[in-house]
């Protein structure tokens with residue numbers, strides 16, 4: 550018998566199975582279980598525990614003491630508390646698009662959650678060029694509700710400050726501060742630039758002082774603008790999808806930051822899918838259909854997000870000053886400006902920095918990959934430098950089609 554109550558250790562499959570049998574109030578006592586580690590992320594261990602006979606299963610996610618991507622990142626396993634608490638909060642705001650969580654264990658730094666194995670990770674599905682017409686509707690409901698309803702506009706200011714304090718998340722924020730806002734914009738050793746893209750990066754990114762200045766302003770805004778309880782890692786690898794349903798997972802980077810951070814991440818990762826479609830789909834009609842789907846989705850994500858925030862704004866009780874004429878427009882325009890900037894930062898850091906996206910790295914033709922990367926970086930620069938000019942879905946789409 551393993552002692553799970555004494556002190557933290559990272560579990561292997563056998564131990565995770567024993568944990569599920571003895572510590573979780575989930576399976577029947579005499580159930581025959583099997584367990585597999587299925588994590589493919591950068592930071593954590595994900596065990597799938599199955600009871601074949603009763604056709605039931607559960608997921609156990611455990612935080613390790615260092616990142617799987619590189620042991621340079623030492624991150625406190627307490628992030629597991631943040632993740633399970635945030636999933637509970639998000640479930641309260643948007644039960645449709647958030648997985649159910651069960652027990653959280655502060656000693657083993659793990660929690661149990663609903664098994665979503667009948668869904669596909671969205672990045673993978675998009676790389677297979679599948680389309681999901683309802684995705685824009687789902688994700689905008691998720692973002693409008695989680696972002697506006699956790700803000701000072703509608704929350705009691707003291708309760709909001711208590712949440713800020715509870716989810717301060719310094720270690721995971723530091724990863725974003727470094728990997729998103731700092732390292733991609735100078736010749737940092739940790740960057741991994743594709744050789745054929747390097748000349749463009751050296752000249753158009755690292756030597757563009759105007760661009761560097763804007764990234765500095767954005768970094769300080771990220772660290773100081775406690776606007777909304779953001780997901781913090783809302784790329785297509787954190788979204789489980791199937792034809793008519795969407796679930797957002799993996800909010801361990803959550804903290805109080807700029808609302809546009811989440812929206813910008815969704816937009817940038819849709820653009821990676823678009824770049825993949827352009828490079829990898831040979832048949833022109835098929836390519837057009839997929840790429841058109843992505844453009845429509847980008848447009849809808851922006852426009853539906855705006856509409857839904859406005860609807861929620863109008864039907865929710867607000868701080869008195871938030872009702873002043875013109876304030877809503879000021880507020881939503883600010884979120885869109887951040888959306889544009891963060892889309893530009895995410896496009897840059899996934900190409901220049903160390904955490905890559907498979908949409909781009911799987912483009913095996915070197916010329917095509919370099920072309921896709923340079924197109925993404927060209928869009929990124931405009932999104933950062935001209936961020937106040939991207940205010941409608943069409944503005945974002947036009948920028949993509951101008952470059953590709």
Ligand code: ADP
Nearest residue numbers: 588589590591592593595608663664665666799
């Ligand atoms: P990390 O924080 O390490 O990135 P994720 O939460 O993204 O971990 O999970 C890593 C992988 O584990 C996912 O890409 C998915 O394949 C699998 N996974 C995570 N949560 C679930 C779940 N609830 N149901 C089924 N598979 C899951």
Ligand code: MG
Nearest residue numbers: 590786787799
């Ligand atoms: Mg993940």
Ligand code: MG
Nearest residue numbers: 589590591786
């Ligand atoms: Mg993953």
Ligand code: MG
Nearest residue numbers: 590592799801
């Ligand atoms: Mg994660």
